[in-house]
Amino acid sequence: MSTTSTTPQTAPRRATITDVAREAGTGKTSISRYLNGEMSVLSPDLRARIEAAIARLDYQPNQMARGLKRGRNRLIGMLLADLTNPYTVEVLQGVEAACHALGLMPLICHAANEVEMERRYLQLLTTYRVEGVIVNALGVREETLRPVVGSGIPAVLVDRLVDGLVADMVGLDNRAAAELGTRHLLESGFDEIWFAVQPFEQVSSRQLREAAFREAMGAQAGQAGQAGQVGQGGKGRARGHTLVLNLADTAEVERSLAELDRAIDAATNAGHSGRGGNLANPGGAARPAAPHSRRIALFAANAPVALCLALHLKARYGADWQSRVALLSIDDPDWAELTGVTTIRQPTYEIGYRAVEFLHERIEGVQTAARDCLLPGELIVRASTSR
Amino acid sequence: MSTTSTTPQTAPRRATITDVAREAGTGKTSISRYLNGEMSVLSPDLRARIEAAIARLDYQPNQMARGLKRGRNRLIGMLLADLTNPYTVEVLQGVEAACHALGLMPLICHAANEVEMERRYLQLLTTYRVEGVIVNALGVREETLRPVVGSGIPAVLVDRLVDGLVADMVGLDNRAAAELGTRHLLESGFDEIWFAVQPFEQVSSRQLREAAFREAMGAQAGQAGQAGQVGQGGKGRARGHTLVLNLADTAEVERSLAELDRAIDAATNAGHSGRGGNLANPGGAARPAAPHSRRIALFAANAPVALCLALHLKARYGADWQSRVALLSIDDPDWAELTGVTTIRQPTYEIGYRAVEFLHERIEGVQTAARDCLLPGELIVRASTSR
DNA sequence: CTGTTAGCGCCTTCAA
């Protein structure tokens, strides 16, 4: 397996269409025609000679040159806000597949959560004359997209909208998903639900999820008679809270989590005194919350938030943290199954695939009004929320 | 936040260098010079006019055209075997960063574990005249890389070698890492260690890890007197096994896991009767293995394998599976911290970064013999292997 | 300092 034989090769300069023409004893035009599949206009003889010449020279047409000439290079840009989020990677798979199927070549750009990067990449893509871009935007101002959209390059948005920009967009049906999750939690009899989400003023998907959560919490009265009494499990109306977790700022996160801790301790009648709460449970055996405490559940707006919560809870309450708090998350990272966390899986692959299809249509000149494609999430109930 | 105002734009045709020249009342050459930073040869006046013209026309040079002319387009290919593996994504981050720093633009290609895809992408990259490629190879035959390397395009390998190909490569110091892990397990007093790895005949990194594991197991006698007696913890010599897990084939995986189950049951004196073993422990309370049983540990060659093992064990022995078996994994996925699994973290970001640096040097013409850059892994001990 | 002249590799009329 070690690197052994050397690889002696000719290598100097790639053959060009001119070389092939000479080798085949004909003109460049015929070669070009051959390359473009205009076989009907080539005598069997010439065609054979061309074929041979191409093989002999190991010729491969230069996409750049073709692109320069015909004005389309089959390149599309794909701008990703955060590759660290499993969601992103999954969408990417769908994008790759669709591109492959449609003869497109995706230029992947990773903004790594930096608005400045995003701006630069967009500008760079423009420079490569991509035929279109798929954007999982970070910056939400239309202005950032101006260089590309302003140039008439079609764009399709993924997961979130961009303020002031009219464009196709494909993503999760956030309202339905958040409602689905909230309902599940209510029906499972939780008395207190915390919706944890990253700062959401700027990101439409987060905003929609949060709003739908609050709405669903508000609607529970309608389902179970009048407010204050006879909830799902015969208890009263469940309480809902929104917890903002700015993952980019550790200090802020600390503060938010502290607030959550207080709530959990209160609901759980345990009175943990700050840190090291898990030391209070040395036996290691599972100890369910006290019988008369309120059942509390966390609803994470996405996987990164869920992970942050889980890590914190584990650190605070020990490996058995799930006996104290239930966790439901939008997104279905691979560790969800492992830890028994309930999730709402997004059809990520399809989202990516559809995005490329939309873009392709636009590139081909489709002029219809901006379209929205909202795909449903799938609730996957696991131990965390079912006893 | 909803899409509101429309975005009226000129859009028709991008301005070209000729347009700018006309607008600035000068020739194309001066514009070109300006674009290439040859400011010293431009009168302040002309320069100002050019600047203005460029701004007015919102001109952006066409990279394709430049590339065509000067023979270099700043594009490099990045071929990924499997984006599903967190390792890959992490390496990608380093690659992106380095590219950005060096003014390169990475074309990301995802082979999705299909050799045919890999072949096609390689050929496609060639067609776009990338200046170099970074390859996390799937197919290990040099022949696959022939179209690119044969064309004199520099390549650098990541994580694994390609049989018969001489090229720079950067990755983990596999021997050291596997040895580090094995030693840790031995020192922690495990009596039986299973090294789980995907089929490794074809992948150099897996092969090296497995070999180093066996070697380290063999070496324990030297550390603790003679074979058979006085092991690390006063017990006898620990036994080592290799378990091949072909993740691409569910049936095969089932079979391998069954073998593992038998071993665990035996070592653990539990005599689980096949499936549903977890039902035998209904109380839900943690029940450590019987006092006189042998302590058994699993050493996963990478994160996907570790996840497969963990999921299986959890399904079979319940949430408390870690009290029966310890798990150590090369790679440090985000769920490791959450589940308390011990890991050996690879310097993934740096691997990606170094790969690009190597490639860049080659592109710039460096001719030295093929280099290997082996970076060390970092052992992160967690609950799984420490009581 | 500045402009003119050739192409880079390919496609596309337009004639033959």
Place this chain on the structure above:
DNA sequence: TTGAAGGCGCTAACAG
């Protein structure tokens, strides 16, 4: 059926 000529947007000698 075939080929010659011109040009895509840009750079790189050469003159002025």
